[in-house]
Amino acid sequence: xxxxxxxxxxxKDGNTNTLVEKMLEGGRSKGLETKKVFLADLHIEPIGDxxxxxxxGKCSKQDEFDSLMDEVLDSDCVIFxxxxxxYGPSAQMKAFIDRWVCRxxxxxxxxxxxxxxxxxxxxxxxxxxxxxxxxxxxGMMEQTFEFMDMALVxxxxxxxxxxxxxxxxxxxxxxxxxxxxxxxxVEAIKEASGSVTFNFSKRLIER
Amino acid sequence: xxxxxxxxxxxKDGNTNTLVEKMLEGGRSKGLETKKVFLADLHIEPIGDxxxxxxxGKCSKQDEFDSLMDEVLDSDCVIFxxxxxxYGPSAQMKAFIDRWVCRxxxxxxxxxxxxxxxxxxxxxxxxxxxxxxxxxxxGMMEQTFEFMDMALVxxxxxxxxxxxxxxxxxxxxxxxxxxxxxxxxVEAIKEASGSVTFNFSKRLIER
Amino acid sequence: xxxxxxxxxxxKDGNTNTLVEKMLEGGRSKGLETKKVFLADLHIEPIGDxxxxxxxGKCSKQDEFDSLMDEVLDSDCVIFxxxxxxYGPSAQMKAFIDRWVCRxxxxxxxxxxxxxxxxxxxxxxxxxxxxxxxxxxxGMMEQTFEFMDMALVxxxxxxxxxxxxxxxxxxxxxxxxxxxxxxxxVEAIKEASGSVTFNFSKRLIER
Amino acid sequence: xxxxxxxxxxxKDGNTNTLVEKMLEGGRSKGLETKKVFLADLHIEPIGDxxxxxxxGKCSKQDEFDSLMDEVLDSDCVIFxxxxxxYGPSAQMKAFIDRWVCRxxxxxxxxxxxxxxxxxxxxxxxxxxxxxxxxxxxGMMEQTFEFMDMALVxxxxxxxxxxxxxxxxxxxxxxxxxxxxxxxxVEAIKEASGSVTFNFSKRLIER
Numbered sequence: 001x002x003x004x005x006x007x008x009x010x011x012k013d014g015n016t017n018t019l020v021e022k023m024l025e026g027g028r029s030k031g032l033e034t035k036k037v038f039l040a041d042l043h044i045e046p047i048g049d050x051x052x053x054x055x056x057g058k059c060s061k062q063d064e065f066d067s068l069m070d071e072v073l074d075s076d077c078v079i080f081x082x083x084x085x086x087y088g089p090s091a092q093m094k095a096f097i098d099r100w101v102c103r104x105x106x107x108x109x110x111x112x113x114x115x116x117x118x119x120x121x122x123x124x125x126x127x128x129x130x131x132x133x134x135x136x137x138x139g140m141m142e143q144t145f146e147f148m149d150m151a152l153v154x155x156x157x158x159x160x161x162x163x164x165x166x167x168x169x170x171x172x173x174x175x176x177x178x179x180x181x182x183x184x185x186v187e188a189i190k191e192a193s194g195s196v197t198f199n200f201s202k203r204l205i206e207r
Numbered sequence: 208x209x210x211x212x213x214x215x216x217x218x219k220d221g222n223t224n225t226l227v228e229k230m231l232e233g234g235r236s237k238g239l240e241t242k243k244v245f246l247a248d249l250h251i252e253p254i255g256d257x258x259x260x261x262x263x264g265k266c267s268k269q270d271e272f273d274s275l276m277d278e279v280l281d282s283d284c285v286i287f288x289x290x291x292x293x294y295g296p297s298a299q300m301k302a303f304i305d306r307w308v309c310r311x312x313x314x315x316x317x318x319x320x321x322x323x324x325x326x327x328x329x330x331x332x333x334x335x336x337x338x339x340x341x342x343x344x345x346g347m348m349e350q351t352f353e354f355m356d357m358a359l360v361x362x363x364x365x366x367x368x369x370x371x372x373x374x375x376x377x378x379x380x381x382x383x384x385x386x387x388x389x390x391x392x393v394e395a396i397k398e399a400s401g402s403v404t405f406n407f408s409k410r411l412i413e414r
Numbered sequence: 415x416x417x418x419x420x421x422x423x424x425x426k427d428g429n430t431n432t433l434v435e436k437m438l439e440g441g442r443s444k445g446l447e448t449k450k451v452f453l454a455d456l457h458i459e460p461i462g463d464x465x466x467x468x469x470x471g472k473c474s475k476q477d478e479f480d481s482l483m484d485e486v487l488d489s490d491c492v493i494f495x496x497x498x499x500x501y502g503p504s505a506q507m508k509a510f511i512d513r514w515v516c517r518x519x520x521x522x523x524x525x526x527x528x529x530x531x532x533x534x535x536x537x538x539x540x541x542x543x544x545x546x547x548x549x550x551x552x553g554m555m556e557q558t559f560e561f562m563d564m565a566l567v568x569x570x571x572x573x574x575x576x577x578x579x580x581x582x583x584x585x586x587x588x589x590x591x592x593x594x595x596x597x598x599x600v601e602a603i604k605e606a607s608g609s610v611t612f613n614f615s616k617r618l619i620e621r
Numbered sequence: 622x623x624x625x626x627x628x629x630x631x632x633k634d635g636n637t638n639t640l641v642e643k644m645l646e647g648g649r650s651k652g653l654e655t656k657k658v659f660l661a662d663l664h665i666e667p668i669g670d671x672x673x674x675x676x677x678g679k680c681s682k683q684d685e686f687d688s689l690m691d692e693v694l695d696s697d698c699v700i701f702x703x704x705x706x707x708y709g710p711s712a713q714m715k716a717f718i719d720r721w722v723c724r725x726x727x728x729x730x731x732x733x734x735x736x737x738x739x740x741x742x743x744x745x746x747x748x749x750x751x752x753x754x755x756x757x758x759x760g761m762m763e764q765t766f767e768f769m770d771m772a773l774v775x776x777x778x779x780x781x782x783x784x785x786x787x788x789x790x791x792x793x794x795x796x797x798x799x800x801x802x803x804x805x806x807v808e809a810i811k812e813a814s815g816s817v818t819f820n821f822s823k824r825l826i827e828r
Contacts, residue, residue, distance in 0.1 A: 011670040040669065046712040048661065049632040051784075086768075087761040088709050091667040091716035098706045130353065131399055135346065136764065139339075140708040140757040146337065147707075151406075158401035163672075175403040182405065192338055192406035194365035196382040198389060199358075199399035218463040247462065253505040255424040255454065258577075293561075294554040295502050298460040298509035305499045343557065347501040347550040354500075370465075544767065545813055549760065553753075560751065565820075572815035589817040596819060606752055606820035608779035610796040612803060613772075613813035 003027045004075035005036040008082035008093035015125035015166040020081040022173045026180025039092040047098045059102040077119035084126030087136045115148045122155035154179050210234045211282035212243040215289035215300030222332035222373040227288040229380045233387025246299040254305045266309040284326035291333030294343045322355040329362035361386050378407050417441045418489035419450040422496035422507030429539035429580040434495040436587045440594025453506040461512045473516040491533035498540030501550045529562045536569035568593050585614050624648045625696035626657040629703035629714030633659050636746035636787040641702040643794045647801025660713040668719045680723040698740035705747030708757045736769045743776035775800050792821050
């Protein structure tokens with residue numbers, strides 16, 4: 001199984017990267033093949049007016065969307081890592097997702113068939129003290145996955161006020177690792193019929 | 208540690224009961240003391256106009272709210288089990304929570320001090336096919352716990368279209384059991400700084 | 415056109431009543447027939463286990479649900495007035511809505527046909543300083559109306575920290591009146607294709 | 622009073638533009654000064670890692686963020702027009718908002734002082750049939766405005782499945798016009814203490 005981790009933060013060595021990296025480590029501990037991509041390294045344009053593209057019969061944007069999209073399609077599981085910026089995902093992550101429409105315009109059925117059932121995971125660090133600060137981001141992403149019939153395997157969110165805070169938060173890292181390891185154990189989740197959530201705390205004392 | 212499981216469904220042998228019961232079993236497997244209460248067995252009136260009560264210096268309702276509230280206060284952890292009825296908790300569960308105000312009116316500081324840090328868990332079966340069908344219920348309950356500074360340890364939700372469906376869903380039962388067992392391992396979670404969620408499926412094949 | 419205003423607060427002379435009353439006044443100013451019902455005056459039991467009822471062929475509860483439900487069915491437009499209690503509607507309002515299932519159990523098609531397209535309005539005062547404090551209540555109620563194919567014509571929400579605060583808030587009262595008057599002008603809204611919202615403020619200076 | 626209308630769609634002659642344009646027309650009918658900006662005409666980079674900038678003492682991005690931000694600061698009211706793309710705002714709009722942090726990094730107090738109380742309006746067309754399809758976008762934007770203490774005056778949302786559908790929807794256009802006109806009448810809304818919403822329908826028959 002191939003796991004692709006997307007780091008959607010503008011910062012390459014920050015909290016989002018730590019969460020995604022630990023999750024990929026967890027996957028590798030179970031023998032999964034992993035790859036990490038920093039959206040900050042790619043040039044992906046926002047979606048434009050699709051009329052010209054439709055006339056031309058192909059997307060007119062000259063950027064790295066297609067290669068990233070192909071990597072997503074080629075992966076069994078995709079980790080969407082994004083910080084909470086203004087209660088939503090980063091503009092980089094949003095630009096990538098907005099462009100999915102380019103594929104749908106030219107071959108909706110084919111694109112849907114490839115995305116359907118694809119496993120995905122959310123990794124979301126945020127500066128808000130309260131976990132509820134991520135609710136609109138989570139809602140937006142979950143409904144996107146639901147719309148594409150993707151198989152959301154799980155999600156992790158952590159508060160992290162300071163730069164690199166997660167790199168000192170062993171509890172968060174352990175949970176990210178375990179979520180990554182779990183990817184190997186879940187053969188097929190299809191449509192989720194349930195979910196279980198464990199809240200944790202930096203100040204948590206676990207026996 | 209004492210765990211109190213509240214079954215907020217009008218049905219005593221239904222899906223909510225199964226989730227709460229499995230969670231209590233998980234707790235007992237770790238040596239926790241457990242108790243289950245069916246809200247359907249109790250007479251709890253909705254909140255009225257509190258002016259008369261304030262004048263009288265005590266709540267005027269003659270019902271079983273006080274004894275249940277005292278049991279909650281006396282427990283280390285409370286499982287709030289409620290089905291999703293019309294996108295919210297059952298009226299029975301809502302009536303109990305609405306009445307918390309009766310305690311706050313007479314001794315807000317004292318009541319808050321007792322609720323603060325109290326561990327709680329959510330157990331939510333629902334008929335909606337999609338997990339997103341519980342989002343308003345979860346938001347409402349989570350914000351209630353946040354307002355009282357309670358320590359939400361975790362939550363489980365399952366779709367269950369048919370009567371007693373959860374009693375045939377071994378995956379859901381196992382996750383409920385594990386969430387219950389986890390209660391013993393978490394000494395103190397205080398304010399959660401993170402959460403990890405595992406989605407599961409009846410049709411899930413786990414290696 | 416017949417407008418029924420439901421006051422779901424435990425307090426009969428409070429903020430919910432003021433909003434509902436002003437809206438009914440607005441309706442009467444356009445010649446509409448109006449009626450107001452206080453849920454606090456009625457005995458409506460929470461929903462129980464429906465198995466016994468199904469066997470008996472009719473709902474076993476002996477209370478005032480049926481007469482209220484019939485009044486709702488007999489009205490062209492229903493105002494659902496409820497305070498925000500713990501981020502949701504009052505238990506009284508929730509108990510009434512939960513019981514709609516009793517009708518659906520025995521004649522889902524017939525009940526749906528009668529509710530479909532029925533105009534409804536939300537009137538929601540709340541103690542939260544921020545309008546966002548009502549979001550779960552609004553979401554829950556709006557999805558309920560959507561599920562029943564009812565025609566939500568509009569909604570009004572106001573912050574009101576103190577008892578009877580809305581009775582001194584002329585801006586809120588004026589907006590409630592106008593929303594009520596609008597009921598007469600809207601022949602049929604069916605499925606809403608748009609909505610426009612005006613925020614207002616007690617401290618608002620309107621030229 | 623100066624009103625700035627932001628069109629956040631990739632399409633310059635589409636539904637978002639129609640809503641924003643009609644709103645600006647409404648403003649002009651009351652003598653307001655208006656300006657419209659297409660985000661698609663501007664080059665605004667997503668936020669990067671701010672460490673280099675902090676060291677340099679100024680934002681390192683060479684693009685048109687600063688000139689647009691200055692125009693926003695110079696306006697009394699800003700219309701945020703964005704289609705619903707994947708349950709959130711367009712990446713263009715998100716990129717602009719994400720960059721507000723650049724100003725906050727160097728002068729949080731000064732930036733907050735300038736944004737506080739600034740009037741704003743939301744204009745949101747979307748392809749979802751149901752108005753609830755915009756809820757995460759609205760929640761995200763509203764909480765952003767709340768965080769900055771901006772004064773949300775109102776919002777309009779319309780379903781619009783087809784390209785340019787709003788340009789044939791007179792009901793939606795009229796409501797947009799009226800919302801724009803209202804901008805002139807609202808001297809100061811500060812913190813909203815209430816909101817009133819009118820739902821409408823293309824198929825609406827208003828007497």
